[in-house]
Amino acid sequence: MSKARILVVEDERIVALHLQQRLKLLGYDVTTPAASGAQALVSVRDERPDLVLMDIHIEGPMDGIDTAREISRTSDTPVIYLTAYSEQATLERARATRPYGYLIKPFSERELHATIQMALERRDADLVVRQSEERLLLALEAADMASWELDATTKSVLHVGNSHRFFGHPQEVLAGAWDGFLARVHDEDRHQVDRVFSHTSDHGGLCSTEFRSVHPDGTLHWLKIQGKLFTGNVDRKSRIIGVIQDITERRRTEVQLQQAAMVFESAQEGILILDRAFDVINFNRGYCTISGCQDDEIIGKFPHILDTSLGTPVDRRSMMTTLAAAGRWHGEILGRRRDDSLLPVLVNIASVCDAKGDVTHYVALFSDMTAIRQAQEQFQHLAHYDPLTDLPNRLLAMDRLQQAMNAAQRRNGTVALLFIDLDHFKRINDTLGHSVGDELLRTVAKRMRLAVRQEDTVARLGGDEFMVIVDRVEQPVCVAELSNRIIARICEPIALAGIEFTVSASVGISLFPDDGLTQDDLIRAADTAMYVAKDDGRNRFAFYTKEMTRKATLYMERDRDLRRGFDMGELVLHYQPQIEMASGAVLGVEALIRWQHPTAGLLGPDAVIPIAEKSGLIVPIGEWVLREACAQACAWRRAGLPPLQMAVNVSARQMNPDRLPQFLKTLLDETGLPAERLEIEITESTLQNEDDCLATLLQLKRLGLMVAIDDFGTGYSCMGSLKSLPIDRLKIDRSFIRDIPEDRDSEAITEAIIAMAHRLNRTVIAEGVETLAQQDFLRSRGCREGQGYLYARPMAATAVAALLAERFGLAPDLS
Ligand SMILES: Nc1nc2c(ncn2[C@@H]2O[C@H](COP(=O)(O)O[C@H]3[C@@H](O)[C@H](n4cnc5c(=O)[nH]c(N)nc54)O[C@@H]3COP(=O)(O)O)[C@@H](O)[C@H]2O)c(=O)[nH]1
Numbered sequence: 001m002s003k004a005r006i007l008v009v010e011d012e013r014i015v016a017l018h019l020q021q022r023l024k025l026l027g028y029d030v031t032t033p034a035a036s037g038a039q040a041l042v043s044v045r046d047e048r049p050d051l052v053l054m055d056i057h058i059e060g061p062m063d064g065i066d067t068a069r070e071i072s073r074t075s076d077t078p079v080i081y082l083t084a085y086s087e088q089a090t091l092e093r094a095r096a097t098r099p100y101g102y103l104i105k106p107f108s109e110r111e112l113h114a115t116i117q118m119a120l121e122r123r124d125a126d127l128v129v130r131q132s133e134e135r136l137l138l139a140l141e142a143a144d145m146a147s148w149e150l151d152a153t154t155k156s157v158l159h160v161g162n163s164h165r166f167f168g169h170p171q172e173v174l175a176g177a178w179d180g181f182l183a184r185v186h187d188e189d190r191h192q193v194d195r196v197f198s199h200t201s202d203h204g205g206l207c208s209t210e211f212r213s214v215h216p217d218g219t220l221h222w223l224k225i226q227g228k229l230f231t232g233n234v235d236r237k238s239r240i241i242g243v244i245q246d247i248t249e250r251r252r253t254e255v256q257l258q259q260a261a262m263v264f265e266s267a268q269e270g271i272l273i274l275d276r277a278f279d280v281i282n283f284n285r286g287y288c289t290i291s292g293c294q295d296d297e298i299i300g301k302f303p304h305i306l307d308t309s310l311g312t313p314v315d316r317r318s319m320m321t322t323l324a325a326a327g328r329w330h331g332e333i334l335g336r337r338r339d340d341s342l343l344p345v346l347v348n349i350a351s352v353c354d355a356k357g358d359v360t361h362y363v364a365l366f367s368d369m370t371a372i373r374q375a376q377e378q379f380q381h382l383a384h385y386d387p388l389t390d391l392p393n394r395l396l397a398m399d400r401l402q403q404a405m406n407a408a409q410r411r412n413g414t415v416a417l418l419f420i421d422l423d424h425f426k427r428i429n430d431t432l433g434h435s436v437g438d439e440l441l442r443t444v445a446k447r448m449r450l451a452v453r454q455e456d457t458v459a460r461l462g463g464d465e466f467m468v469i470v471d472r473v474e475q476p477v478c479v480a481e482l483s484n485r486i487i488a489r490i491c492e493p494i495a496l497a498g499i500e501f502t503v504s505a506s507v508g509i510s511l512f513p514d515d516g517l518t519q520d521d522l523i524r525a526a527d528t529a530m531y532v533a534k535d536d537g538r539n540r541f542a543f544y545t546k547e548m549t550r551k552a553t554l555y556m557e558r559d560r561d562l563r564r565g566f567d568m569g570e571l572v573l574h575y576q577p578q579i580e581m582a583s584g585a586v587l588g589v590e591a592l593i594r595w596q597h598p599t600a601g602l603l604g605p606d607a608v609i610p611i612a613e614k615s616g617l618i619v620p621i622g623e624w625v626l627r628e629a630c631a632q633a634c635a636w637r638r639a640g641l642p643p644l645q646m647a648v649n650v651s652a653r654q655m656n657p658d659r660l661p662q663f664l665k666t667l668l669d670e671t672g673l674p675a676e677r678l679e680i681e682i683t684e685s686t687l688q689n690e691d692d693c694l695a696t697l698l699q700l701k702r703l704g705l706m707v708a709i710d711d712f713g714t715g716y717s718c719m720g721s722l723k724s725l726p727i728d729r730l731k732i733d734r735s736f737i738r739d740i741p742e743d744r745d746s747e748a749i750t751e752a753i754i755a756m757a758h759r760l761n762r763t764v765i766a767e768g769v770e771t772l773a774q775q776d777f778l779r780s781r782g783c784r785e786g787q788g789y790l791y792a793r794p795m796a797a798t799a800v801a802a803l804l805a806e807r808f809g810l811a812p813d814l815s
Helices: 014-026 035-049 064-074 088-096 109-142 162-166 178-182 187-203 248-268 285-291 315-328 370-384 394-411 425-431 433-452 477-490 518-537 546-567 611-613 618-638 660-671 684-689 693-703 717-726 735-738 744-759 772-780 798-808
Strands: 005-009 051-055 077-082 099-105 145-151 157-162 206-214 220-231 240-246 270-274 282-285 328-336 342-353 361-367 415-423 457-462 465-470 494-496 499-501 505-512 541-543 571-581 585-596 601-603 643-651 678-683 704-711 728-733 763-767 784-785
Touching: 005 014, 005 035, 014 109, 035 051, 035 064, 035 178, 035 772, 051 088, 051 109, 064 088, 064 728, 077 109, 088 784, 099 109, 099 220, 109 145, 145 162, 145 220, 157 178, 162 220, 162 240, 162 585, 178 187, 187 220, 187 240, 220 433, 220 735, 270 285, 285 361, 315 361, 315 457, 315 465, 328 618, 342 370, 370 394, 370 505, 394 457, 394 465, 394 505, 394 518, 394 728, 415 433, 415 477, 415 518, 425 433, 425 494, 425 505, 433 457, 433 494, 465 477, 477 505, 477 541, 477 546, 477 611, 505 518, 541 546, 541 704, 546 585, 546 611, 571 618, 571 798, 585 798, 611 717, 618 643, 618 660, 618 678, 618 798, 643 704, 660 693, 678 693, 693 704, 717 798, 728 744, 735 744, 735 763, 744 772
Parallel strands: 005 051, 051 077, 077 099, 505 541, 585 643, 643 678, 678 704, 704 728, 728 763, 763 784
Antiparallel strands: 145 157, 145 240, 206 220, 220 240, 270 282, 270 361, 328 342, 342 361, 415 465, 415 505, 457 465, 494 499, 571 585, 571 784, 585 601
């Protein structure tokens, strides 16, 4: 253990040397003695003695007490005063410097040694305390804390460490009366702080509270004070001692977290926190509302709303790739709710990464877009539909018209544009009021919609002007019929405001491409036509061209007449025999329609078939013909006439595989006519144009019927296709037979058809045979059968019976 080094401060050199000797003898190490305060301070600084023996009266301006004060200010070196004086004032001054001892001269070796030892002991103890204090201070500083102390009895603040940091005031401002301290606390927290400290002062134990301190610059700091009531062992004083801490940052974070939690919980959007495997680890109420899922159906599972089995398929792989590359993915999908209903959702997914940049979670946000989409739809609707009638407005009508024109151009078709204007609407509006006028327009709009096909567009252009766009017009006459249907519907009585009245309409029609190639041209043409209809007396239609109007009107009159005639049973069948040319034997007959018109007399098929084809009446008329022909064939059989082939013409529109075979099967079953006795004649063009034709023919062959191709040679059937068709007979067209023998080409064609029929193992018959020369030619080329005026004209059923009876010498029972 090293010797303690002692500095002697003594202005009397002899005394100083003597004291040094005594100290050495006592085992101490001594430094060079100092005679003045200035020397002493230099020595303390340079020699670093363990103790100073300080005479009070020394050289220089500073006495020993001043020097000791300066030493204690700049170092920890303990000072023991040496003096011969012991008057009170000096002692008071000396005590204020907190010396480690006081030796009154003269003193003994024992006194000197004991005082020095005690001083060194005390210095060591002080050092330990100071180090411990220092450690505590450093620890508090490291924790951004400070100590504080309150006298619980007097409720005065004894100490507030680092007061600047926490209160913005020096210690002196805070120390002292409790109210002074409370004045630095925020108004709203003051009562609480007072209550907490009062409680601990009165009842002991721990105290802890958080409050805001108000700094002089107005800033607020959140502080946390914790403490405990202690009662001093010596002085029995009650103190609350503890630590103070600035928790402003923590409070801010807490507030932010609270706000975030509030946003999370109260958000209308669905929010999910997903783990790296995309399984849900947290969700908010919004997600439950949007997805319809219960709490226990969400956690630990893949988000139901992203389920790809319904709605918009979400390509999970590309989503993950985007998330990995950009950290976010968003898109609008049709999401799947718990009950499998679908809803439009905007999905935003963001990756959450740790400090190293590795993905730890995903946050997914789901916004229900239903309301927005509905609003958009409503907006779209408002932009494109008339609010009064809910019909398309001019804007949408023009768009539809353009589309129809484009499509018609591609397929070489026709589009009709109908301009419809109510007659005298203004009068109704003026007399019955606008609300009745509005109601009338609504009623008319509904009636027009009911009059047209689903695919046609009915639009309101404004006022009492409407437009109908008819796509895929087959015949202009169909448009005329539609116009009449619309006019008729509009004309039906309307009861409004307690009054029943009727309103009529005038319709102008233009056709694309005939009447114009642009929208403007077509509209202008339809408008012009509408004024023509008005000029002609209103309540009618008019085409842009007069000829079209005339044709359509004529057709409709004929159509009406035919329907009436059909209903009145004015249609009849005549039969033209088919002959074996070598023997003159009647092999069969062809049923040909006639119309016994009440004013025009007997009309041929030309007055029936074209109109019936256009109006669709051909199907019921054709079925009537088949029924009538079969019934007649059976009647002849029953009358004892020899069995005959019954050939019946069937139009292309009848060749419906879902209808004709079943109809014929039932007919044969009902009449008992053997199937092979009935021959269906279809034209070559029917065979070539109708997709359904082949399917129907195959079914007819399965029933056992015979099939002939009528007007053969006028189409373009090739041998290859004929070979595979289910036909039994070719009927050479009358136009080739007519020019035989004058025309070589007709002869060549006829000859070729006969040869082809033979090669294909089909029978062949020539129609329109009028002369023996024609018959000779046909026979010489191998054609065995013929039909024509040479043998017989088409005739009534009774005439056929009479002819057959005569040929066979029979007396048929035709009763
Ligand atoms: N879908 C249906 N079509 C029918 C039906 N009935 C008739 N038709 C079609 O009408 C076409 C014309 O028939 P029609 O006016 O009766 O003329 C037939 C004969 O009168 C006529 N013919 C017969 N021989 C001669 C002749 O020597 N000279 C001459 N100038 N004309 C003659 O030919 C018609 C029969 O021809 P086809 O049917 O081609 O064998 C008629 O062609 C049918 O297409 C019906 O019910 N449904």
